Amino acid sequence: MFRDRIFEGRVAVITGGGTGLGRAFALRFAELGARVAIASRNAEHLEPTVADIGTAGGQALAVPTDVRVPEQVDALMKAANDAFGSVDILINNAAGNFLCPAEKLSPNGWRSVVDIVLNGSFFCSRAAFPYMRAQKYGRILSILATYASGASPGTIHSAAAKAGVQAMTRTLAVEWARYGIHANAIAPGSFPTEGASARLWLGTPEEAAKRISKSVPAGRHGRHPELANLAAYLCSEYADYVNGETVTIDGGFTWNHPSFDWQSL
Ligand code: NAP
Numbered sequence: 001m002f003r004d005r006i007f008e009g010r011v012a013v014i015t016g017g018g019t020g021l022g023r024a025f026a027l028r029f030a031e032l033g034a035r036v037a038i039a040s041r042n043a044e045h046l047e048p049t050v051a052d053i054g055t056a057g058g059q060a061l062a063v064p065t066d067v068r069v070p071e072q073v074d075a076l077m078k079a080a081n082d083a084f085g086s087v088d089i090l091i092n093n094a095a096g097n098f099l100c101p102a103e104k105l106s107p108n109g110w111r112s113v114v115d116i117v118l119n120g121s122f123f124c125s126r127a128a129f130p131y132m133r134a135q136k137y138g139r140i141l142s143i144l145a146t147y148a149s150g151a152s153p154g155t156i157h158s159a160a161a162k163a164g165v166q167a168m169t170r171t172l173a174v175e176w177a178r179y180g181i182h183a184n185a186i187a188p189g190s191f192p193t194e195g196a197s198a199r200l201w202l203g204t205p206e207e208a209a210k211r212i213s214k215s216v217p218a219g220r221h222g223r224h225p226e227l228a229n230l231a232a233y234l235c236s237e238y239a240d241y242v243n244g245e246t247v248t249i250d251g252g253f254t255w256n257h258p259s260f261d262w263q264s265l
Pocket of ligand 1: 015016017018019020021022039040041042043045065066067068092093094095096097116143144145146187188189190191192193194195196
């Protein structure tokens with residue numbers, strides 16, 4: 001799909017890069033030659049991924065960071081630049097997700113998700129900007145969800161925050177293209193991770209699998225390498241004319257009309 005080591009010489013900062021999908025991005029980008037700085041609140045979530053990248057011959061750095069705190073986010077970009085010499089790619093992946101009906105969601109629950117997802121993505125983008133502008137090159141990729149432009153019960157906080165990040169992405173695309181900085185987003189469907197199964201999918205794994213096989217035309221969950229390769233494409237030279245876009249990757253879930261039983265055809 002890609003020429004080998006397409007990210008040779010590039011530095012990628014990935015929030016939430018030690019677990020779940022963030023870890024998949026970190027491993028794939030490192031495999032493609034990027035030096036990777038991964039950031040989240042808990043160092044123990046970061047160290048195994050840094051170690052795995054090192055074992056595979058890559059270079060990675062763990063920077064414990066709370067994306068809700070602008071000073072910590074500034075320090076994250078500085079740490080990446082000090083260690084690796086630039087900040088070329090930013091993946092806004094950190095999130096706090098839990099299902100809650102709108103009427104039961106507390107102000108704190110709302111604030112906390114909006115703070116991590118919307119404020120955190122903006123703080124990271126603005127902190128990466130000076131490095132990207134100085135080198136006239138930057139790629140910002142934000143991880144949304146299909147419900148950011150649709151609707152899914154129990155996700156009002158996350159949906160609103162991610163829709164905000166989608167709007168931010170379009171605005172950054174038009175404001176920062178002149179500096180060689182592009183902003184795009186991915187809206188994933190269902191990709192099993194510990195975080196997602198603990199907080200989002202109700203019922204047993206068997207029940208979840210049954211629901212997926214009914215609602216997703218592909219008949220299965222997404223696979224981490226499928227998502228990581230899309231992220232790599234959007235941050236690569238192959239996507240140099242793609243800017244301000246959100247690409248959905250969901251096995252056809254978004255277009256499947258719920259009242260249409262495609263399995264009976
Ligand atoms: P996950 O494993 O729970 O990852 C969330 C990450 O965010 C963790 O590494 C967590 O690390 C970090 N984080 C949380 N609060 C933070 C904060 N304040 N500052 C810095 N880092 C913070 O979830 P995932 O399933 O991999 O999801 C990754 C992304 O994909 C999220 O944006 C999610 O909304 C999106 N997504 C996932 C799916 C799916 O099916 N998995 C579907 C659609 C969208 P710490 O606890 O160490 O801070």
